[in-house]
Amino acid sequence: AQSVTQLDSQVPVFEEAPVELRCNYSSSVSVYLFWYVQYPNQGLQLLLKYLSGSTLVKGINGFEAEFNKSQTSFHLRKPSVHISDTAEYFCAVSEGGSEKLVFGKGTKLTVNP
Amino acid sequence: GAVVSQHPSWVICKSGTSVKIECRSLDFQATTMFWYRQFPKQSLMLMATSNEGSKATYEQGVEKDKFLINHASLTLSTLTVTSAHPEDSSFYICSSDRGETQYFGPGTRLLVL
Numbered sequence: 328a329q330s331v332t333q334l335d336s337q338v339p340v341f342e343e344a345p346v347e348l349r350c351n352y353s354s355s356v357s358v359y360l361f362w363y364v365q366y367p368n369q370g371l372q373l374l375l376k377y378l379s380g381s382t383l384v385k386g387i388n389g390f391e392a393e394f395n396k397s398q399t400s401f402h403l404r405k406p407s408v409h410i411s412d413t414a415e416y417f418c419a420v421s422e423g424g425s426e427k428l429v430f431g432k433g434t435k436l437t438v439n440p
Numbered sequence: 441g442a443v444v445s446q447h448p449s450w451v452i453c454k455s456g457t458s459v460k461i462e463c464r465s466l467d468f469q470a471t472t473m474f475w476y477r478q479f480p481k482q483s484l485m486l487m488a489t490s491n492e493g494s495k496a497t498y499e500q501g502v503e504k505d506k507f508l509i510n511h512a513s514l515t516l517s518t519l520t521v522t523s524a525h526p527e528d529s530s531f532y533i534c535s536s537d538r539g540e541t542q543y544f545g546p547g548t549r550l551l552v553l
Contacts, residue, residue: 426472431483
């Protein structure tokens with residue numbers, strides 16, 4: 328069965344610093360990988376996704392993620408964060424051919440001035 | 441991306457009453473929609489998969505008689521929480537499946553008094 332581990336429940340950083348939010352998954356088959364962002368009291372917004380092709384995926388708001396099959400990871404990065412990036416970030420995976428998403432527990436990113 | 445709406449965004453009801461939440465796919469036809477529940481500071485828990493024109497598929501542990509799902513058209517799925525109790529208070533989020541990607545609604549916060 329597939330599972331998703333987000334290693335950090337909280338990540339505090341200063342504004343304009345780089346950030347990496349870690350995500351590892353376990354699956355025995357090919358997967359699709361997603362990062363979603365959730366602002367307080369709102370639904371989830373898709374940041375980026377990996378379906379196939381280039382392992383480096385660029386998303387909205389300056390975020391990018393790299394799929395590493397050998398390490399079963401899909402870490403999210405941004406070179407310089409803003410106060411407005413403060414939110415909860417969820418990594419999710421679906422096994423190829425399945426519509427269901429399995430979510431990690433989320434990482435709360437707090438950007439301080 | 442794709443646009444998914446939910447209505448209402450907030451609902452407060454008395455214990456024992458039923459509450460209906462609507463999920464609409466505004467710019468594409470969705471044969472499959474999903475309903476999630478999110479407890480404070482936790483990840484999303486898949487409740488059920490809603491398929492247009494057929495019965496919903498519920499996840500293990502979710503009471504199908506309590507959480508009634510109807511997907512009568514390609515753009516609308518409804519979740520009815522029947523005989524609501526305080527423990528049903530939660531944040532309910534729907535998503536629509538477009539290709540390999542799920543797009544989420546803004547969520548509905550339910551408070552049962």
